[in-house]
Amino acid sequence: DQQVKQNSPSLSVQEGRISILNCDYTNSMFDYFLWYKKYPAEGPTFLISISSIKDKNEDGRFTVFLNKSAKHLSLHIVPSQPGDSAVYFCAASASGNTPLVFGKGTRLSVIA
């Protein structure tokens, strides 16, 4: 039972354009959401997070949007750069001590 789903295994975007990565979740108890970026042979690196009391959080070129009614969140990267090429994981957690649940990831390729 996949509680966090990233339905697009891959995404290709031209440099300078917007990248939109999507994530859906099924557990209505989730109230904290994160995006991680992962390069080959490295561990995931924390990118940005959002709690359920907000619907948007922005950090430089990265913005995360949360639609609680649709149980959907998205990561926008604008403008996209070749160095953004990586696998992006969506993760979610319920309040308290519950572990982070990860999606399967989306491989983003930014083409120069």
Next chain:
Amino acid sequence: NAGVMQNPRHLVRRRGQEARLRCSPMKGHSHVYWYRQLPEEGLKFMVYLQKENIIDESGMPKERFSAEFPKEGPSILRIQQVVRGDSAAYFCASSAAVQGYSPLHFGNGTRLTVT
């Protein structure tokens, strides 16, 4: 990923041998988590430990796998009598507080290959 140290980076074991994976959390972090990533899969939670205590091992296979985080020294994930299906990347993460509201910081992982 600076700060969370995992070793070895690569580990090759024959079926039936034991694998020991080590993780030193970031300085000041007392919460350690182990995740496993199978090929083409996301990260799957295995176990959450604080110093000398296992808090949540709901993702840990019931047999052959164990974890500890002693008062002194790194956290250890031990896999006894390894099988080919144990081949995966094992990531350790740490946080300064309960992970519910604090991002985890991951190490670069140990890639276990069972031949």
